[in-house]
Amino acid sequence: MLTALRRLAGTWVAKILFALLVLSFAVWGIEDVVRNIGRETAVARVGDLTVELPEAQAAARREMSRLARQLGDRFSGDENIRRAVAASAVEQLVSDRALRTEASRRGIAAPVGAVRDSVFAIPGLRGADGALSRPLLDSFLRQNELNEAQFLEIVAGDLLRQQLAGAVRAGAAGPDALSAPLLAWAMERRVADMVLVPRAAMAEPEAPTEAQLRRHQENNPARFSAPEYREAAVAILSPESIAAEIEVNDAQLEQAFEQRRAQYETPERRSLRQAVLPEEAAARALAEAWRGGADFAAIEAQATAAGGSAADLGLLDRATLPIPAIAAAAFGAAAEGVTDPLRSPFGWHVIRVDRIEPAVTRTLADVRDELRREVARDRALDMAHERANRVEDALAGGATLADVAQRFGLTLAAATFDASGRTPDNQVVELPVAPAQRNELLRAVFAARQGDAPRMTEMGDAFVGIEIRSVTPPALRPFESVEEAVRAAFLADARRRAAEERAAAMMAALRDGKTMAEAAEAAGFPVQRVGPIGRNPTAAGPAVPPEIVAPLFEARAEAPTMVETRDGFAVARLVEVLRFDPASDPLGVGRIRSEIEQSMQEELEEQFAVALRARANVRINSQLLQQVSGP
Structure with a gap:
């Protein structure tokens, strides 16, 4: 038997079988590599750069979390929203790759020192001492599913974007030919005669029959149905x-405590009041009055009379005060003490310490x-x-x-x-x-x-x-269970129809050539002159329904208009248009010019991003994109 096997092993058939067996074991050993040969693993390709699936999924999760925090109860995380957020996250990563490609092409880089300074300048990562807090940074990275290298790469990308965007935005200027007309349009005012037709003023409708009530319920199923x-x-x-x-x-607790030690150390805080005056002599006189027991109202009046001001700064720690000399004086004074005047670029400062909260350090125990x-x-x-x-x-x-x-x-x-x-x-x-x-x-x-x-x-x-x-x-509730609600709704609808008919009759009379006074007298309601009013409905005042403002600014002179309001209907006729001369308000023109420039800069930056994307040869893998919205 063994001799026969040895003879068989020397044949070409046996050699082929052995080769296939070895190849099978090799393939099993590198199964993942073989299985992915020829398979696309990138959600998107931007030139020579890729956006891989795990990165896209993490970006989508971060964006979902951000929206949930921002919108709170208004946020809906259903499948359609998840797909839209995933597409947006991938598009943002594509834009980032396109920007990096352009920065590389132009020789623009983000130096390590600049990246470090940007990280240190992020307010949310600073501890109580004002320095970068490692526990806060670690918590931020963990919440956003980032490691430190990924975070630094994002910061570097932001610096590149700022450099490129700054060059694109530079030079955008709001033209006076647009600024002045826009200011004139925004500041235009209008005067009108108005008649209010409230629903509550309508006569009591005739009592409805049961058949009418049942028909009303059937015609309004959404109002009288079980959900x-x-x-x-x-x-x-x-x-x-x-x-x-x-x-x-315990070892893990000790390590975590050392990493978070800053959050368990509360610095000394002081409740401070401050007066700032332009002259040293006035500041010294105020300090003496304060030490003599003057209350804060008197100090405020004295500071104002001397051309300065006084304010309650609240409870602050030393790092919060931006001027070191003033911080040293404020935290060197005793409780209820008043400092000598100190000079700064803002004037002469006098500070009173109302209360001191000592520093607190909590131990691991x-x-x-x-x-x-x-x-x-x-x-x-x-x-x-x-x-x-x-x-x-x-x-x-x-x-x-x-x-x-x-x-x-x-x-x-x-x-x-x-x-x-x-x-x-x-x-x-x-x-x-x-x-x-x-x-x-x-x-x-x-x-x-x-x-x-x-x-x-x-x-x-x-x-x-x-x-x-x-x-x-949903299903209609039994009539007997909602009869009173149906009756109230029927009567309210009847009053609304009566008010609408009265207002429509006024509109017809005005179009037939009658004056507002004549039409209002026939309807039985008084006329009131309103205005001048601006384009902002919320600033029109309590006597002017906000619903009437926009129609008045769309109406021609002497043209009547009618709208439904919260309480009924309003009929108005435009009486006068008060034009605004932009030459009378150069500061307003400047403000409008700045707003136009801001809009132009944003549009230029958006167009630049679109151009970069078009140039970058972007390819999206639609099949992998569908996986980005998964958990």
Whole structure:
């Protein structure tokens, strides 16, 4: 048998089989490389530069978080929004690559020193001592899913953008030929005669029959129907739930305390009042009066009489005071003490110390429990995205929301409620999210479709999965349960129609040549002269309905106009147009010129960005772009 095998091994057939076997093991060893040969991995290509999928996904997540913080309850993170945000994030990365390409072509660079200075100048990264805070920087990087190198690259890109944009924006000047007419248009005023026709002044309508009320309910189903209800299961993956699983040992606590020591050290703070005067003699007289017990009202009056001013600066630390000499004097004085006058470019300063809060330094023992929670939560934030991806994979594999909640420690809740978050018995539904994300979750539930597989969606710091189990469509409520509401609505609509008819009759009379006084007398309402009023409806005054302002500025002289207001209807006739002479307000012309220049600069910068993109040979991978909006 062995002899036969040796003879077989020497044949060309056996050699081919052995070669195939070796090749198979080699391919298994480099499976990922072989599988990706010829496969596109970049979401976008900008010339020789690429935007890879992980970078695009991280940028999209950052933008979603920014929008959620900025808009709060108004933000909806449904699938359409996520796709739009993903496309916008990729476009921003493409613009960044195009800008870097142009900067390289022109030999423009961001020196390391300039990047460092820019980072140190970011106010949100400074500690209580005014210096760059490493814990604040680490927290910022963690919240935005950035490492230090990526952050520095973003700062360098901003510097390049400032250099290129500054060159593009330079030289844009607002022409007087445009500035003066715009100021004249903005400052134009108008005078009109106006008659108000309030709904409340209309006669009591005839009592409706039951048939009329039933027909009114049927014709206005949105006003008298039960809302759509949805039975939904909601699973929440939150940092708080993950943090409960994390153990933080003493060594990790000590390390975190050293990194965050600045936030546990509160510097001495003082409640200060200050007077600034133009002359030293007046400042010395004021200081003596202050030391003699003069109250602050008297000090304010004395400072004003001497051509200066006085102000309550509030509670400040030493680093907050911008002039070192004044800071030294203010923090060298005793409580309730008054400093001697000190000179600065602003004049002579006299400062009174009302109250002193001593510096406070908390030790590790003082903050151990608080710090342990913070460290656990920070680590939980890092773990949340990774676990959300595992949950998403399990859901894609056919697992139910209940299954993944049990496997991965998600909080699961199920309830039936309407879009406002109320149950059929009008109780507020309990939802397992933070109050800031409640409205966002409600919108997501009512944007989801029944039958769709649940997906994990980021909401604030948490990830949420939604499963729609049933949908009860809106339906007319029983007439008996809403009869009184229908009656009130019917009568209100009748009064509105009566007011509209009265106002329309006035408009017809005015068009037939009658004066405003004659038309108003026939309608039974007084005429009032309003104006001069400007184009801003909110500045027209309480006597002028804001709805009438725009029509008056669109009307021709002596032309009548009619609008519906919050309380009824308004009929007005333009009496006079007061033109504005821009030559009488050179400062106003200058202000308009500056606004025009700003708009021109922004438009030039936008056109420059479009031109760079067109030149950069941009190619977007639409298939990979669809993956950017995923968790």
